[in-house]
Amino acid sequence: MEREYHTKPVHQGYIEPHSATAQWNINDTVTIWASSQGHFALRDHTAKIIGVSVSQVKVIPMEIGGGFGGKGQGGCYLEPVVAILSRKTGKPVKIAMSRTEVFVGTGPTCGTHIKTKIGATNAGKFTAVQATLVYEAGAFPGSPVPSGCRTMFAPYEVSNAFIEGYDVVTNVQKSSAYRAPGSPSASFAAEQAIDELSRKLGIDPVELRQLNAVKEGSRQATGPVYRKIGFVEILQAAQQHAHWLTPIEGPNRGRGVAAGAWFNGSGPASAVVSVIPDGNVSLVEGSPDIGGSRAAMAMHVAEVLGNTCRES
Structure with a gap:
């Protein structure tokens, strides 16, 4: 089964626009109040941009009216500006974006173009997968294509895999994170192809996923080995649930199944x-x-x- 899929850039659409307030202090430090998911990264980026040491910048994260990744580590837009203006004026400075400024000046999720190929036996066992992921970074390099490559086909056991990714710079605003950045587009392409494969082989889509599902000890295509994951048990429970077994009635009704994957990671914490x-x-x-x-x-x-x- 060989297919190609496209997705478009989509903004996170958080209800609260970006805003930041800065107070330059008499001891040559600055305090910034910001709507941020990643205040430590914001502190580091701001210090580098305005040319001071990290110890001179204190960032206080306020309650956030939605972020979904768009106010994360890459969301350093207003903070250096308010810091510099406060230093020049000697007074607190606040800037809040309009909705238009948010859409024009901040980062949506990236557009993608994904080619995928799945080889399988007549019984439905995957024998090989191949994927090429092209992600739109925007004005600067740094799309989430590594995460897309890592999660592409991650829910399934595959003994032979070739997955490559391209980070493409384009003349639009820099892309930003959006809910498991890079993964939804990759999962969409993989799951669509698997659905088509299930129809071609005449195998129930849940059973096809069960047949190839990862479990404890399975090795991902990118190398890591799964610990206890529970994917098989989830599919078994879903297959016995009324949401899957109840007859579909009425026009324009449908039912489907899909799987996705994400990995966990953490920086220093205390x-x-x-x-x-x-x-x-x-x-x-x-x-x-x-x-x-x-x-x-x-x-x-x-x-x-x-x-x-x-x-x-």
């Missing part, structure tokens, strides 16, 4: 928990507040110590 003399607990940690993370961290500490969240 947290400090202190018991205050009045019996309350203080938690200091470095994550931004997105998706309720501040509340979640307080709940973790409360659960371990037997406190309530109000006491943490």
Whole structure:
């Protein structure tokens, strides 16, 4: 089964536009309040852009009105500007983008062009896969094509694989992350081809995925070996669920199945928990507040110590 697929750039569409406030201090340091998912990277980028040391820049992440990756490590747009203006004026400076400025000046997810080829036996067992991923980086190199290559066919056991990626510079704004950057486009191409293969072979699409599903000990095409993953069990549960077994009634109704993959990673992390003399607990940690993370961290500490969240 050999196919080609295209996807277009799509903006994350977060409800809150980018905004930043800076105060240049008398000790030649700057404090920045920003809507950011990646405040440590934002601190490092801002320091480099304005020509000061990292120790002179403090970034405070505010509550975020949506980000979806677009306000992550690559989202350094306003912060150097407000820092320089505050240094020049000696006063706090705030800038907030309009919706038009967000669409024109910030990074959407990249457009892609993906060629994929799957070889399989008549019984449905994958024997080889091949894929070429071309991702649009925008004005500067750095599309998420490595992540796309890593997740392409990652849910499936394949003994022979050739996957290559191209990072293409184009005359548009620099692309940015958007929900597992690079993976959805790759998964879309792989899963569409697998669906067509299932129809060609006359095999139920869930059964075809079960036949080739990765499990503990399976090696990905890019090298890493899976630990306990539960993909087979998920497919088995889905196959027995009413959402899959109930007859489809009425016009324009359909039903499908697809799988995707993502990997986890972390930079340096730390947290400090202190018991205050009045019996309350203080938690200091470095994550931004997105998706309720501040509340979640307080709940973790409360659960371990037997406190309530109000006491943490």
